[in-house]
Amino acid sequence: MSASRTERLLNLLIALLNTTYGLRRSELREKVYHDTSSTDVAFGRMFERDKGELRRFGFDVETVTDKGWGSDDPATTRYRIGKDSNRLPDVSLTPAECTVLMLAAQLWEHAALGSAALNAVRKLQASGGLVDAELPAGVQPRIRPAGQAFEDLVAAMHAQNPVSFRYLAGSTGREEERLVEPWGLGSRFGQWYLVAHDRARGDKRFFRLSRLTSAVTVLAQERFTPPADFNMRAELAGLAELPVRTAAVDVEPGRLRGLRKRALPGPASGTGPASDTTAGPTATGRDRLDVPFRDVETLAEELASYGPLAVAVSPPELVSSVRRRLAAAADFAAAPVPPVAFPAIPSAAPYPAAAFPSGKPRPGRKRTSEDQLSRMLQLVPFLVHNQGLHISDVAQKFGITRQELEADLRILICSGLPEGYPDDLLDIQWDDDHVTISEHLDLNRPVRFTVEEACALLTGLETLNGLPELAEGSALESVTLKLMAAAGEEGLKAAALSGPEVGPGNxxxxxxxxxxxxxxxxxxxxxxxxxxxxxxxxxxxxxxxxxxxxxxxxxxxxxxxxxxxxxxxxxxxxxxxxxxxASETAPPGSSFPVKLFTPNDDDTVVVVELTRRGTGLADEYYAERTAELPGGGLLAEIRFGSTDWLPMFVAQHGGTARILQPEELAAASRTWLAAGLANYED
Missing domain, CATH: 2.30.30 (SH3 type barrels.)
Structure with missing residues (x-):
């Protein structure tokens, strides 16, 4: 969507909102589009696209036909949008409910649902229903979705598009191409699962996302209809946990204390409670450990990261999985290197931390005109309910720069009724750096939650049930009921998503x-x-x-x-x-979500290449700059305080990430992978 189309859609929306009788297509063409050059057919196609775009933003375009005339006659058909069309109902929250809601919204830091959660919070702020709330120091949970596959599957699930992917079948150990209709996503036993209708098998199937061996391909031209009463949490409740099995792993003497602590004690492994004793050396001079596990792929990911320090001996599917990961990582590390070039100005984050408590935006995907229009539709009601805020405060609330905000405002003040007088335009002032709005042209209420926004908040609230600090019957229950009522039908679709347990193990x-x-x-x-x-x-x-x-x-x-x-x-x-x-040497970090490390000036700047399956790692490790690559991959520039573990990082991710710069780190990772693979040559 170009900037001119953004402005045109905004004017079309205002025109359709502010007419009771409705406007004919010819009137809209003349007064809103100012179109004199295109044919009737070309204009009709453009108008239909624009109507679809407004529906996507939550506005239902009504068609009104004069009595006695056919609806296919443009001269007798009028269009309008009801003033209450799909508007978010008033939601009034107590400070305790706001605290719970913010915790739920911030669960989705590293996911597309993080952007949806932020938009939902902004809509509540714009409607005046959200008050300032202080987050408790001891309760700040987050959800870590299963990489890019999670993002693609959520999008396909909500759009009701089938998907295809390659899958490592647990029963046969073979990679197979699957074409499925995604019904729901959820986490159980520490694993993310997809429940879908498998078209080839003609039945419902469970798929562990850790077993996907390719990127997810969305068939955007096809649609399906999921079961009306589908509930992901109920589906997961009937899922049996994988049985405990034992893997034989050979480990370098005196290394991998953490793995030794988990190994079974006894003469076979030589491990005890203190994990200080070791077995006698094997023929290769390593110690044989018996390691309990449930999921082959989870253990294989860990063992692959250890490179030459650990060798999987049995079961065969574990050996195969570790070898496959190391080989894929080695092949990717040896592939031709793309040109390393980043945009001169980092792209702003789609869901910056600044929109929650104060903090700096993180780099992410480039903003689009769709983002701008969506933001402006939230901006007008926000200004109505927050008159006189300083322009810098408004920009921070929306996670954008002052320059971007002023660009939004300049478009808004030029938008209004078709061929209207100056009083028929949106009236926004910020001459003294304090933003006020005196004419909103019925854009004073945000639209209802989208299905993604409803899923993000309601699934987050459901996930918080696992925390003892948020007992049922308290603010958690009351805010859930209020949001369910506000979300309407979109809230019912949140049953297709189920979050993980967030209760602490220790x-x-x-x-x-x-x-x-x-x-x-x-x-x-x-x-x-x-x-x-x-x-x-x-x-x-x-x-x-x-x-x-x-x-x-x-x-x-x-x-x-x-x-x-x-x-x-x-x-x-x-x-x-x-x-x-405790001393007062250092306060906690000022922003939330908390980073897993604190960057320093002497950190090493590392350039990482990520495949499409691994692009989520850029957000997970707080990349400072990113650049898109052909095929959906990504270059990411990341700061690391310690680099000794980066070869393990490359091996762990099995061909979805590699180090490009500095060259000595890239060489170290290639050496690590080659040494690990050498253990499986036999």
Missing amino acids: SAALETAREAIRTGTQLRLRYFSPLRDTVSERNIDPLRLYSLDNTWYLEAYCHSAQGLRNFRLDRIEALESTGLP
């Missing part, structure tokens, strides 16, 4: 950390670092807790490192109070 450490944060007490920590393969003890000043799915992190000032650090709760071996007050 609840004792979480409670100790939460109490220390509340009382401002210093803690003594014994922590296992998988990167260094060591256990260290240190004193920390706890600042706040947050999570990715059910993996919880403690952000703290570390006195040993003399800086902010993030500690995974499941890697904390001991945590106790020192009885000393």
